[in-house]
Amino acid sequence: MTAQKQTNTNDLPSARGTSRRSFVAGVAGAAAVLGAPGGRAFAQTTETITYNSFLDPGNLNDPRSAAQTQMIAAFEASQPRVKVRVVVDPSGQNGIRAVRSKADSPDVIRANNFQMPEHVATGSILSIDELVARDKVDTTDWLISMDQTRFNGKLWGLQQDYRIPIFVYRKSKFEEAKIAPPRTYQEAAALGALLTKQNQMAYAVPIGASGGIGGAQALVEFMVSSIVAGNSEPFFVPSGREIGFSEQRLLLAASIVKDLFAKKAATPVSLQFSYNEVQDGLRAGTVASSTFGLYRYRGLKAAVSNDLAWAPAPSVTPNDKHAVYGFQLCINRNSPRQGGAWEFVKFMASPAAQAIAARGGEVVARASAYKDPYFKTPEAEDQLSWKALVEARGRMVNYSVIQTSFNQICGEAFQRMILRDLAPAAVAMEMRTRYNDALAKS
Numbered sequence: 001m002t003a004q005k006q007t008n009t010n011d012l013p014s015a016r017g018t019s020r021r022s023f024v025a026g027v028a029g030a031a032a033v034l035g036a037p038g039g040r041a042f043a044q045t046t047e048t049i050t051y052n053s054f055l056d057p058g059n060l061n062d063p064r065s066a067a068q069t070q071m072i073a074a075f076e077a078s079q080p081r082v083k084v085r086v087v088v089d090p091s092g093q094n095g096i097r098a099v100r101s102k103a104d105s106p107d108v109i110r111a112n113n114f115q116m117p118e119h120v121a122t123g124s125i126l127s128i129d130e131l132v133a134r135d136k137v138d139t140t141d142w143l144i145s146m147d148q149t150r151f152n153g154k155l156w157g158l159q160q161d162y163r164i165p166i167f168v169y170r171k172s173k174f175e176e177a178k179i180a181p182p183r184t185y186q187e188a189a190a191l192g193a194l195l196t197k198q199n200q201m202a203y204a205v206p207i208g209a210s211g212g213i214g215g216a217q218a219l220v221e222f223m224v225s226s227i228v229a230g231n232s233e234p235f236f237v238p239s240g241r242e243i244g245f246s247e248q249r250l251l252l253a254a255s256i257v258k259d260l261f262a263k264k265a266a267t268p269v270s271l272q273f274s275y276n277e278v279q280d281g282l283r284a285g286t287v288a289s290s291t292f293g294l295y296r297y298r299g300l301k302a303a304v305s306n307d308l309a310w311a312p313a314p315s316v317t318p319n320d321k322h323a324v325y326g327f328q329l330c331i332n333r334n335s336p337r338q339g340g341a342w343e344f345v346k347f348m349a350s351p352a353a354q355a356i357a358a359r360g361g362e363v364v365a366r367a368s369a370y371k372d373p374y375f376k377t378p379e380a381e382d383q384l385s386w387k388a389l390v391e392a393r394g395r396m397v398n399y400s401v402i403q404t405s406f407n408q409i410c411g412e413a414f415q416r417m418i419l420r421d422l423a424p425a426a427v428a429m430e431m432r433t434r435y436n437d438a439l440a441k442s
Contacts, residue, residue, distance in 0.1 A: 048083040049340045052095045052106035056088045063298070067360030074356065075347045082340040099124035104334045107341040111157070113149065113325040114221075114399040117240035120156050121401040126331040127154045131342055141351070141367050143387065144324065148396040152239060157328030158349035159365040160357065162390045164324045165222045165313040168282060168297060169289035172307050173200075181289075181311035183318040185256045192264035195288045204281055204290040205257060205266040206273040207414050216411020218274045222291040224410060225323040225397060227253040227316060235323065235397035241439060244398065247428060252316065254417060254424030261418050271415050282308070294386050298361045310382070312389060324394035326365065363387050405438040 051072075059065045072084045087106055089095055095109040099122040111119055119125050132139065132155060139146050142159060149159050167181050174181070177195060182188040188203050195202035205223070209215035227249065229235045234244030260266045273281070279296055281287030283303050291313045301308040313322060329345040331338055347353055354369035363386045364370075370387065374380055400406045413430040416422060 046081050046083065047337055047340060048085050049108060049335075049337050049344060050085050050087050050106040051108045051110070051344070052087045052089050052098070053110040054088070054090050054092065055086075055110075056090075057086055058088075061299070062360075064295070064357075064360035064362065067357050067362075071348055071353045071356045074353065075344060078347065079340075079343055082343065084344065095119070096122075099332065102334050104332065104336060107332050107335040107337045108344055109330050109332060110160075110327050111330055112327050113396065114403050116151055116156055116328060116330070117236075117399050117401045118403055119330065120151055121240070124333050125156050126333040126338065127156060128158070128331065128342070128345075129155050131346075132158075135346065137346065142365055143363075143367055143390055144365075144394060144396055149328065151398070157330035158345055159326055159328050160349060160354070161326040161362040161364050162324050162394065163293060163295060163326050163363065164322050164386065164390050164394050165226065165291045166294050166297070166386070166389075167289060167311045167313045168292040168300070169309055169311070170282065170285060170304070170307055171309045173285070173288045174309075181309075182314045183312070185260065185314050185316060188314045189259050189263040189265045191289065192260075192266075196264045196267065199286050201265075201267050201270060201281065201287050202289065203260060203265040204270045204273055204278050204287045205260050206270060206275070206278050206290070207257075207411050207418075208270075208272040208274040208277060209408075209411060210272075210274040210276065215408040216274075216414070217407045218278070219414065220407050220410055221323075221325070222293070222313070223257070224253050226313075226321070227256060229321075229323055229395070229397045230316070231321045231395075236400045238398055240398060240401040243400075243432065243435060250428045250431065251424050254414070254427040256316070257414055258417060258424060268418065271418060294363065294382075295361065297382065312393065319393065321393050321395045323397050324390055325396065326363075358383065363390060400435075402435075402438055402442050405442075406435055409434045409438065 053068065055062070055065045055068045057065055057069050072086070076083060087094060092111065092115055095106065095111060096115070096118060098106060099109070099119050102124055109119065143162060146155065149155065169181060173195060179194055182191060191202035206218040207216050225235055228245035230249055233246060233249060236242065237244045275293070278287060278290050278292060279300060282290065282300060297310060315322065329348055331341045331345060335341055349366065351366045351368045354364040354366040355372035355374060358364045358369060358372065358374055358380070361383065363383055375384060409431055413427045416430070417424065417427045
């Protein structure tokens with residue numbers, strides 16, 4: 001697999017082009033005394049907590065970044081003894097380095113569900129079950145049960161949003177060909193004969209190493225996790241160590257991907273594609289469609305003069321479940337500022353803050369946030385449809401404690417299968433052998 005520079009998992013390219021940046025959000029307001037985890041007394045003087053996030057306050061082109069800044073300002077207005085400094089971490093590597101090294105900062109880390117097992121395995125993430133019970137956080141007010149966000153039986157963070165794969169396509173190209181969005185991967189493979197021509201690819205399958213947490217994160221996020229877990233099987237076992245999916249499901253995933261390339265729905269150029277490359281292709285029209293991230297849909301649609309549409313992502317059979325993930329806010333167990341950190345986490349996952357986050361385009365996690373007047377506006381129409389899709393076809397799965405390594409192994413095995421025309425069985429053998437080796441060394 002060709003090594004490429006990592007870029008942000010989900011963010012649009014930053015307007016300033018930096019990979020990490022600190023930003024101090026300063027708004028004063030009414031005073032409030034914070035509670036502290038574990039009975040720890042919280043200082044009565046002003047203190048600053050650091051918040052590790054991939055959203056850059058300096059990126060003026062991303063509505064999610066603007067929403068994050070507004071949420072922080074609202075928090076500081078309600079808790080004037082706490083200031084928040086954002087540490088921008090596009091790839092998530094700063095967060096994982098901090099917890100591995102037992103550093104006392106950042107205090108709050110925004111991590112997605114497939115990063116959480118790796119974070120928790122370091123011993124540096126604070127379990128919050130007691131805090132949730134103590135402060136009577138409503139455990140029923142979530143689109144997906146909080147129990148599905150547990151790892152090894154415990155809560156390690158509060159969910160901010162949910163992301164489900166969607167099929168994104170250029171409307172004009174599908175209208176010209178007089179075809180509807182595919183419901184299954186078999187129908188997606190048939191797009192090759194209709195839409196792949198000259199410099200246009202019908203359906204991009206991103207297997208590239210750039211972007212995300214480990215190589216081919218986009219492939220695992222958008223396709224592999226949903227196919228191998230199916231409607232009811234596990235992805236990994238609850239401990240996050242052993243593979244939970246069956247050999248049959250892994251062979252099915254490899255067969256589907258190989259068929260997409262064999263029928264020229266995808267072409268070899270997408271072996272180097274990840275998030276940004278798929279987005280660039282959709283914007284330029286060299287990619288007619290792809291299973292992609294709903295979090296980039298709004299900005300991409302504006303960039304192509306509304307010549308963009310979406311549908312539920314294809315699956316093995318119509319209406320199968322898809323693996324859903326999102327971002328949680330978790331607390332650094334080594335932080336001396338856990339009191340302020342918990343108050344920040346609790347606020348950012350509150351219905352009021354979630355209503356602000358929704359204006360950035362996210363499918364927010366709190367069910368009651370959808371009562372906000374924003375959701376009666378035309379701008380929220382897609383989000384409401386995605387919310388319904390999450391509720392109807394979404395399921396959360398367990399991830400690996402070495403998910404980064406799994407993504408890399410998966411991408412390289414799938415690339416080799418396409419480039420060398422190997423049988424799907426070769427992919428299954430390589431992935432299981434290399435994963436078990438990597439796990440033994442972890």
